[in-house]
Amino acid sequence: MTELDRIVQEIADEMAARSDRGTVAHYIPELAKVDPAGFGLVVIDADGHIAAAGDADTAFSIQSISKVFTLTLALGKIGDRLWQRVGREPSGSPFNSIVQLEFERGIPRNPFINAGAIAVTDVILSGHQPREALGEILRFMRFLTDDPSIAIDEAVAASEQRTGFRNAALANYMKSFGVLDNPVDYTLGVYFHHCAIAMSCRQLALAGRYLAHCGRNPVTGHSVVSPGRARRINAVMLTCGHYDGSGEFAYRVGLPGKSGVGGGVLAIAPGKASIAAWSPGLDASGNSHLGRVALEALSKRMGWSIF
Ligand code: DON
Numbered sequence: 001m002t003e004l005d006r007i008v009q010e011i012a013d014e015m016a017a018r019s020d021r022g023t024v025a026h027y028i029p030e031l032a033k034v035d036p037a038g039f040g041l042v043v044i045d046a047d048g049h050i051a052a053a054g055d056a057d058t059a060f061s062i063q064s065i066s067k068v069f070t071l072t073l074a075l076g077k078i079g080d081r082l083w084q085r086v087g088r089e090p091s092g093s094p095f096n097s098i099v100q101l102e103f104e105r106g107i108p109r110n111p112f113i114n115a116g117a118i119a120v121t122d123v124i125l126s127g128h129q130p131r132e133a134l135g136e137i138l139r140f141m142r143f144l145t146d147d148p149s150i151a152i153d154e155a156v157a158a159s160e161q162r163t164g165f166r167n168a169a170l171a172n173y174m175k176s177f178g179v180l181d182n183p184v185d186y187t188l189g190v191y192f193h194h195c196a197i198a199m200s201c202r203q204l205a206l207a208g209r210y211l212a213h214c215g216r217n218p219v220t221g222h223s224v225v226s227p228g229r230a231r232r233i234n235a236v237m238l239t240c241g242h243y244d245g246s247g248e249f250a251y252r253v254g255l256p257g258k259s260g261v262g263g264g265v266l267a268i269a270p271g272k273a274s275i276a277a278w279s280p281g282l283d284a285s286g287n288s289h290l291g292r293v294a295l296e297a298l299s300k301r302m303g304w305s306i307f
Contacts, residue, residue: 011294023269047219
């Protein structure tokens with residue numbers, strides 16, 4: 001057992017004992033059914049050593065964490081032209097906010113708020129059928145994890161498709177400014193489905209390795225993006241990855257991170273580790289409460305804050 005294994009286990013034990021677990025997302029009916037008692041933590045270091053504790057292999061809905069991977073794909077498709085359609089400034093607003101869109105002529109503040117992620121999804125969709133775009137996203141996740149079993153939870157996708165009126169409003173509003181190229185229902189369909197990808201902490205930490213190691217998986221040697229692009233994706237994760245809780249996450253954890261309303265968080269310790277935490281209960285900003293607490297403890301004990 002390494003020092004890292006011991007710390008990861010200790011943190012998982014501490015989290016299991018806590019009663020402050022936040023509240024599971026209710027606005028997507030299927031996510032409201034998730035048991036708030038779950039907790040998982042997986043850390044993969046530069047040598048490929050995997051430290052795992054708690055519910056490390058329980059699949060959950062990755063939701064907004066998928067936006068890191070769709071951003072990577074869209075940058076691969078159209079490069080820096082992406083930044084003409086979506087900004088890269090923190091919004092200081094909730095993930096599903098619409099207010100800035102009117103002032104900023106339909107250009108979302110960043111690729112991680114819902115409006116921005118919908119615009120990014122539209123770029124991936126361009127020229128394809130929705131099922132082809134989803135196939136591309138799924139193939140990317142399977143390639144990153146070397147795990148062909150990764151799939152979409154269709155019940156979660158259908159649940160959000162039935163109730164995602166706010167996302168429909170955001171998409172229609174952007175369409176009115178000419179920011180979306182594809183039919184709104186196509187873009188939304190792909191967006192809801194990629195948010196509904198189910199993965200475990202182990203799979204997510206595997207998928208994040210390229211961001212921790214200059215764009216390249218150090219174990220397989222596969223290059224995913226250039227070092228400069230990995231650095232920039234990490235920068236956007238740090239500043240925007242937790243919406244209006246991004247400042248708090250940077251202050252407490254000091255690492256680039258991306259949350260999802262399924263309770264997952266992907267965090268990157270550059271040069272050191274890819275980390276995934278999961279606890280379904282959320283704080284007021286819609287970010288995993290114990291996920292953040294666990295990552296704060298990990299970053300502190302390992303001395304991994306980038307500051
Ligand atoms: O669009 C939505 O509302 C969800 N599919 C994703 C939101 C989300 O994960 C916000 N993150 N904490």
